[in-house]
Structure formats: structure tokens, C-alpha cells
Amino acid sequence: MAGSSRAVPAALTLTTADGAPVEVRRSARRRRTVAAFWENGTAVVAIPASFSRAQEHEWVHRMLEKLRLQGERGTRGAGRRRPRSDAALAAHAAELSAKYFGGRAVPSSVRWVGNQNSRWGSATPSEGTIRLSDKLQPMPQWVIDYVLLHELAHLLVAGHDAAFWRLLEAYPDTARAKAFLEGVSFATSRGLTPGDDDDVDGPPVS
Numbered sequence: 001m002a003g004s005s006r007a008v009p010a011a012l013t014l015t016t017a018d019g020a021p022v023e024v025r026r027s028a029r030r031r032r033t034v035a036a037f038w039e040n041g042t043a044v045v046a047i048p049a050s051f052s053r054a055q056e057h058e059w060v061h062r063m064l065e066k067l068r069l070q071g072e073r074g075t076r077g078a079g080r081r082r083p084r085s086d087a088a089l090a091a092h093a094a095e096l097s098a099k100y101f102g103g104r105a106v107p108s109s110v111r112w113v114g115n116q117n118s119r120w121g122s123a124t125p126s127e128g129t130i131r132l133s134d135k136l137q138p139m140p141q142w143v144i145d146y147v148l149l150h151e152l153a154h155l156l157v158a159g160h161d162a163a164f165w166r167l168l169e170a171y172p173d174t175a176r177a178k179a180f181l182e183g184v185s186f187a188t189s190r191g192l193t194p195g196d197d198d199d200v201d202g203p204p205v206s
Helices: 053-070 086-101 141-154 162-168 174-187
Strands: 005-008 022-027 035-039 042-048 109-113 121-124 129-133
Touching (some): 022 053, 042 053, 042 086, 086 109, 086 141, 121 141, 129 141, 141 162, 141 174
Parallel strands (some): 022 042, 109 129
Antiparallel strands (some): 005 022, 035 042, 121 129
16 A cells, blocks of 8 residues: 555574564665664664665665664663754654654654743654754653654644644553643743643643
8 A cells, every 4th residue: 555664574593693583674655764673672763665776785784883882672661862952853763764654754854942932842844843842852762752753743734633643542551641741841940831732832832
């Protein structure tokens, strides 16, 4: 079916350096970006469906090396390096989009900003841009991931309707992260004002 993702075995015996299984997922929605992440003990590499076998071979090994260096094996970000730079944040956003949205949310830019005093993050769907408040950086990774996914979801659904929240149901820590951020807002005097839903990105962008 057009636009669907399908799994293609990279090789019958391909495993990571420590023996974990590897799965390659080709997606017709994915045009140029490549992502890698852990899923239930399997190293998943998401690539465009248009990639040749040579490109697949090159990128699978490149992304497996990236996973090895990041030490991301495990669940809920155990041992994961925090995405401090804009480039690392953009790469992490691509991984989250691949894992939870099938790679459908493809931002043109993702960056940290220091001028968002009334929101944790914001997105401009018409431009594909995402901005996250640098106040998130000391917070747990699963909270940062929620805010990133919230903004990625806005590239697919602009408002906070039922379709939007259905997208975020795929992330297991949505409710916990929302409660965490609401608690931070309540406990601090930084001028964060919770909105009707969750104070992640303020009014919907038209």
C-alpha cells in the first residue's frame, strides 16, 4: 500500500556488536532521512524505500555504529546521551518521528531557544520548524521526548483535536510527562502559564 512502511531483513545473520538483532524498515514516506533506535531489544534502522541495497548496507552499518557510540540499548532512554546541540536535537527528533509516527513528521529545523518564557516548545507547521525551550535541558529525557513528540505531532495536526491526541497515545509517557510539566509550572515562578491542554506550545498555529 502506498505510503506504508515495511520491514526488510538487512541480512539473515546481521546483529549488533553485542549480538542484538537488527531490523531494517523501508518507508515510502521517508525521502532522505535515516533514523536508528532500539525497540524491544531490536536495533531498528529506518531508511527511505528508494534506497539501493548498497545505500542500505552503508547506512545500516553507519547507524548501528551511532547506536553503539550513544549506548542507547535499553528502555526509556537508559544510558542515552542528552541532545544538547541543535544538530543532536534534530537527529533525535528524526528518531522519535520514525519510532512513533512512522517517519511522517519531518521538520525542516529543530533547535533550542532561550526566549520562550510562556511555553515549553512551539512549532510552525507551515514552515516545518520546531523550537524547544532550553529550560527543558535539565529535565528527564522522557519529558524532553514528550515535548519533541508534541511538536512533531503538530506538523501532522495543527490543533489539539482528537486526531492530535491519538498520535501521542503511541508514546507511553505522555500522561506522566504532562503531569511533570504541570508540576514544574506550578512550583516555579518563571512565568509559565498552563494552557487549556498542557502548556507545551501555546495557542495553535494557524
